[in-house]
Amino acid sequence: MNKKILVTGATGFIGSRLVIKLAASSDEIFVLVRKTSDLTSLSDVLDRIHLIYGDITDSDSINEAMKGIDLVYHTAGLTYMGDKKNALLYKINVDGTKNILRAALANGVKRVIHVSSITAVGIAFDKKPVNESVVWNFDSISLEYARTKHIAEVEVATAVKKGLDCVIVNPAFVFGAGDINFNAGRIIKDVYNRKLPFYPLGGICVVDVEIVAETIIAAMEKGRTGERYIIGGENVSYKQLADTISRITGAPKIHFPLPFWMARILKSILDLYKNKNSISKLFNLSMFRVASEYLYFDSSKAIRELNMRFEPHEHSIRNAYEWYRDRNLL
Template sequence: MADVSEGREQTGLPRSGGSISIGKGGYVKTLVTGASGFIGSHVLKRLLERGRDVRVLQEPGFRRDHIAGLDCEIIEGDIRDPEVMRRACAGVDRIFHLAAMYQTWLPDRRLIYEINVEGTKRLLEAAEAVGVERIVYTSTIATLGKPEDGSLANEETPFNLWRVGNDYVFSKYQAEVEALEGVKRGLPIVIVNPAFPFGEGDIRPTPTGRILQMLLKGEIPYYYDGGINVVDVEDVAEGHLLAEEKGEIGEKYILGNENIEIVDFLRMAAQIAGVSPPKWKMPRSVAIALGHLSEFLADHLTHRHPYGTAAEIKLTSQRMYFDCTKARTQLGLPQTPIRQTLEKAIRWFREHGYT
């Protein structure tokens, strides 16, 4: 991890978030970016449940299902626009920065870097100008790399996943570097690294949500060796608020739960849903080749998100297993059993017509 001691001295703020005055009459004004997204919507609802005065930055053109009717201020604008970010951060005390392009495939890949990296730069510049008390930056476990000795990765594991060829991962790694540089300049940033979240409210199905959606439709005929760390999206949201309150400036916290083989995950989900699990095991090399083919067809023919990208397969076949002890012990991160999480997610997808 980068040396952030200089940044801590410059802030003049406690390393952890401390107590928070809340309510419309209180002094804390909180900005949430990405509130219309999967994790962000759950963070927003928790803040409002606790009486926080919340401002939301809403990107034009995105669905507002998650923020419709909620008691929050909405500023619409592009996170890449410095003037928009100055307006969004004006008078703000605390920031949850969740806005990101999470897709591993887009017709124009440059947008992933513009939103995830340049957007983060613009937000940090605006936050620095107004002197916020605390920023919780949402990264990803994929920025932590994979130990060569096969042990569980933790917050200190250096990034080494260049070989996966994943623009989302690369962009989030660069954005996390920007956040750590901000700490050195004195910005009071705490970083959270969510694992693979599942749960209710995945209205624009994330890559994790698409797995369940496809399984429920019988569109996953095969599996390949690999593994993921599964976590309930509600636990991830709670982890954000815990990081704000208890997290130390410049530190990372993995918001995860249980490590599980992909085949075991699919079988558990299929058993819960009452559908057939995938029967055929496909060699990793063949699965990656099919991923490249899917991307080629998406780029040149369908212009729709491919069945599965080579980048997604390369990432999940790495066995992305993590040690979540730090967040559990230092933050008190809740750990909902993954069977319960999958039951909620499957029920939600079915009730909302995604299958």
């Protein structure tokens, strides 16, 4: 029997790839968008989905959107690494999630997938990849984004206790085709355009957006209520990542490691110059502080329980680069 499925955050990178996959099924797909939303990323499937106008921060519109809905994929959220949008981060990531959970409970939704973040899991301080059972330790870095993603997961746990069937997924650093807003893909663009003359000393877990989207769907089908699943791939240092990007794009190699203490000094010097466009937008201190740690993750639970596939990080970087190149976005 066909199901009615609601997706929030459908115009985002992960959300749009998820909707494209869902639209190929026989289910009825509804996407929550604002009147001002850019629907470019959904242009190929607009004839196969239903648009519902609303906003996750408006509880009335969410309650209305959820009437008659069977399943919800909550991918909406604000990703911002800095301290200038703290109130907005809380409003969207925490209050918005509360509105989704409340409306799902009130309308008898059968299951909700909450798309969280690996910042709600933790940091691998000794470079040993962490799994879902680690105690959240991201508060050792002052990053409001991570704090709001963590609190949103606490809200999910509360809703599960109230009887909501909800599963959490935690995507790692997502690369691939379709990253229209240059989320993780910004590093590819900036290495290609020689705007990143140095690399931070930490590392990240790289995963392709197609794997993320298909694993989120698998979590809806097979995930255990109240559990969370890290959707990750290969753990690589920023040096390895930069080398891969250079090799694939043909850009010169980056040879200079930059420790965080030195980054602070360099940033204060660069801020004195007018032409800031010559250096990557990634070079803000909040982001660089995070990039100086090892965000290495163990995704074996998702491989075991959700049949998540693994592929080397080169594939994702190549997919993303070729997608940008073919559209003249670099």
